[in-house]
Amino acid sequence: MRGLSQQVPPPFQVLKDLMAKARGARDNAYAPYSGFPVGAAVLSGDGVVFRACNVENGSYGLSVCAERNAVSMLVVSGRVNPIAIAVAGPPGVPCTPCGACRQVLAEFNPSMSVVLEDGEGGLEVISLEDLFPRPFQLGESRG
Numbered sequence: 001m002r003g004l005s006q007q008v009p010p011p012f013q014v015l016k017d018l019m020a021k022a023r024g025a026r027d028n029a030y031a032p033y034s035g036f037p038v039g040a041a042v043l044s045g046d047g048v049v050f051r052a053c054n055v056e057n058g059s060y061g062l063s064v065c066a067e068r069n070a071v072s073m074l075v076v077s078g079r080v081n082p083i084a085i086a087v088a089g090p091p092g093v094p095c096t097p098c099g100a101c102r103q104v105l106a107e108f109n110p111s112m113s114v115v116l117e118d119g120e121g122g123l124e125v126i127s128l129e130d131l132f133p134r135p136f137q138l139g140e141s142r143g
């Protein structure tokens with residue numbers, strides 16, 4: 001049986017297009033406090049893309065990252081099947097999801113493909129399971 005860590009990533013061109021959509025979503029970032037705009041695009045298993053940006057707040061701790069906003073949009077659509085996410089921070093620089101976002105992404109697919117800029121003009125594709133092994137799982141933690 002194929003393990004979750006061995007999920008086959010979508011074709012590279014699909015992931016390139018996903019990154020282009022993440023970059024587009026970054027244009028709408030509301031990041032007046034950090035000055036650090038981020039865009040994310042999540043691909044569902046049925047081929048739909050959900051885009052979002054970070055949304056900051058004057059009460060800083062209420063700020064929400066682009067990745068969590070994007071996966072929330074997928075869930076609001078009635079889906080729970082993300083297979084890939086692209087994250088675009090400052091152009092050309094890798095922007096890996098923060099720990100909170102990794103946990104939220106893992107809720108829906110612990111081995112989804114994560115697409116990042118590689119800092120050399122290309123893309124890096126990494127499994128969420130490699131970025132975030134052993135997420136908290138409530139069902140396994142009740143004892």
Ligand code: THU
Nearest residue numbers: 034036038054065066096097098
């Ligand atoms: N941020 C994201 O949206 N995604 C990340 O992967 C890293 C950080 C946001 C949070 C905050 O609005 C700003 O970037 C600076 O931390």
